[in-house]
Amino acid sequence: MKPYLLATIGASLFAVSFGTQAANVPEVLQSKCASCHALTQPESTSLDRLWERKGPDLYYAGSKFNKDWLVKWLQNPVKIRPAGEFYRKHVKPGTKEDVVDESSLTAHPELITAEAEAAANALMTLTGPADLVEKGAFKNQKVTTAMGAMYFNKLRGCSACHTTAPGKGGLSGPEIATAGERLQPDFIYSYIKDPQKIDKGIWMPKLDISDADLQKLTSYIVQLSAKEDKK
Ligand code: HEC
Ligand code: HEC
Incomplete structure (x- = not known):
């Protein structure tokens, strides 16, 4: 009791x-x-x-x-x-x-x-610590695929470790092509913002990314998955 x-x-x-x-x-x-x-x-x-x-x-x-x-x-x-x-x-x-x-x-x-x-x-039912994810952080603003891809691949170097299509990108992180279907958007946002807060010791770098850019990266990942579905 x-x-x-x-x-x-x-x-x-x-x-x-x-x-x-x-x-x-x-x-x-x-x-x-x-x-x-x-x-x-x-x-x-x-x-x-x-x-x-x-x-x-x-x-x-x-x-x-x-x-x-x-x-x-x-x-x-x-x-x-x-x-x-x-x-x-x-x-x-x-x-x-x-x-x-x-x-x-x-x-x-x-x-x-x-x-x-x-x-x-x-x-x-296994939700972990209450403050693990910033609830309501994701604003669901549209980003063009070209802009999102530029941030993901070039400006932030995410493709060094993540694939956005089979064979396209690095191998040390989870594939991102279907991440929007797999993951809650607020989780994606929070993970990019501070990977070690969620997964202690993980080798994804914690970068100093503004809220506006976190929104772009998260939108890109969410939209990428929606596009996969139509194929
Ligand atoms: C040095 C390699 C590396 C770089 C660079 C990197 N990541 Fe990661 N990322 C990882 C690893 C490793 C994980 C978690 C591994 C696991 O769960 O097994 C991860 C997890 C994630 C997740 C959660 C995926 C899931 O299925 O759990 C997202 C979303 C993500 N990364 C986005 C990004 C974005 C956006 C960038 C660029 C700003 C980026 N990553 C840069 C290695 C990297
Ligand atoms: C023999 C070890 C093993 C067992 C037993 C096992 N898993 Fe897994 N599980 C893994 C591995 C390894 C991965 C990573 C797979 C990948 O990334 O492709 C995984 C991935 C997952 C994922 C995705 C996690 C993520 O962060 O991407 C879920 C959900 C999952 N397992 C649920 C389960 C459930 C539910 C059970 C019990 C019914 C189970 N697993 C039993 C080894 C196992």
């Missing part, structure tokens, strides 16, 4: 929610997903943990993903990170450009529809 009350009252207080969160992780995830994904906020913030982790953290999945995408993807888990998790383990050394060693990548577990819906519902 007592810990439950504390967790409810202090859900945003790290110290309190940390100790009690495990009890709140739905069983459907605990049994099948916890071996590869952090479902509660990890204590360690070191680079070693990123190197060792077998999958991306899911303890803030509810603040990150669009639920419809989760249901679809869990049944048909196409690659998001071209070089897997963690990318240095899956690129061949000694080559001038990164080449992915496809044979070292394993396929993601596939769920049937009912399981995918249950897992997606459960994931949406």
